[in-house]
Amino acid sequence: MSITADRALALPQRAGLGLKPEHYATILADRPDVGFFEVHAENYMGAGGPPHRYLEAIADLYPLSVHGVGLSIGAARPLDREHLKRLRLLVDRYRPQSFSEHLAWSTHDSGFLNDLLPLPYTAETLARVIDHVDETQQWLGRPMLLENPSTYLLFSESTIDEIDFLAAVASRTGCGLLLDVNNVMVSAVNHRLDPVSYIDRFPIERVGEIHLAGYDETIDGAGDRLLIDAHGSAVRADVVELFRHSLSRSGPLPTLIEWDNDVPDFATLHAEAIRADAMLSAAAPHGGVIRAA
Template sequence: MNADLITATAFAANTLRFPAHAIASLAGTSFKHEHLPAITADGPQRGFFEVHAENYMGAGGPPHRILEQIRRDNPVSLHGVCMSIGGPQPLDRAHLERFRSLVERYEPALVSEHLAWSTHQTTFFNDLLPLPYTKDSLARVCDHIDEVQAAIGRPILLENPSTYVTFSESTMSETGFIRSIARRTGCGLLLDVNNVFVSATNHGFSALDYLADFPLADVGEIHLAGHAEQSDDEGDLLLIDSHDGPVADAVWKLYDIVIARRGPIPTLVEWDSNIPDWPILRAEAIAAQAILDRYASIISRNQNHAAA
């Protein structure tokens, strides 16, 4: 982190509007407005909530009143989906300013964006599109991340994508590309385990090999989600990162492997369509928390044995 980011972060720490809730080793869920009555009825709980930045870029109104209520009592992760960090054109300055204002307004425990692009000139696509892994795209992504981090005064976490096509012009692996980004920019990483499983299935590579080569030391948050099964034009299995159901057993197994290697870190269960009742979504987070707690206990026992 450069000196300007350190200064800005230190200043923010002394002028907090909200309680500085701890988020380490906690599991959380996507926040949906329809769950607010049930969340409120449950009272204080262990965990955190993630919100999509673009849903709160208006100046005020009910969304902000609700988010302020949630933020007073819980840590919040702010997740951007439209920055188009992987795009060929300059970042949208107005969008970046709105993003910066949200970070300042809500003091999220974690801030993240996607390794993807979603705009071309004046056209905005409702998708997170892949990019070739080349020296040119690496330089462009790093420049964009530097710009975002300078604007918000803190590092971001960059999420690995789920992909359905690859590029013949790519000259490096996805894990190598991501490792280079983290090294050049000082950003952290958001490891989406479901995205790893989806891409591995679609492209026929090993999810375990991918995770073995992923820079786990830079991971500051994990995402889990459900996916949908379809068939491609040749009748082969095609997975879609749909966020519309429970986390699959295979993804839970990969997650367990990651936590065993990396240790407990904040984990978010995404569920963005076909949204279930709150107890169902909450149960997914409780399952993740059980895995985090199990490995936290193992680490604690090992440390106690080493100190004895």
């Protein structure tokens, strides 16, 4: 196999795309200039078949990010050992440049709830999340990135600010952070915070990857504007501007375009990456062209 054991443990400072089955053939035929591809870990946990065949071929050609959506790191209950084993198998097999998961939970006695649910930020929940990140990193034998959530409600019992919570997890576990700029916009609007100051306070030196996506919009029960993390459209203009602001703090970082619902044709998706790549180039210290790692 040509997936080399000595792949760099960092994604290139380029725009990447979520890998969708409907684009497998196009990517392999055209080999578009894309910085990296990202997959949802759980979609590649089957025993065999086309998903693995295509992922092997694409991971031979491009850097790879594995993004988990089912580990439930923010759950009160212990992590699922079977799922950790599956993750380790996947990470050992594909040796991705990055592994990331969410500050959220999704498990319950009745089963997997298939959504990223919010948690209160308290000393107790912080201790639990730190344990879970530690355990994940031990199982995988590598550091992970933890993503800031998008949320629609708050908990009155929360005593720790979200950024302080994430910073504490990072400094206690050594994990990196995944800064989802769309999530920042969604949560900031939903909780009447200033998205720019959220970015300004974020521990930017910990950020190993940025996510961008499109949101939907509605109003809540009080008639206030409410944003929904939908991943079903192009990145919205205000999120593009917030991304530009983030880059002014961080410099170029690996940046993923997430478009998981109503997936467009590859050219439309690629156009989003090209736009982000141009912004990453402009954010490079000397405005230079960013090369793949």
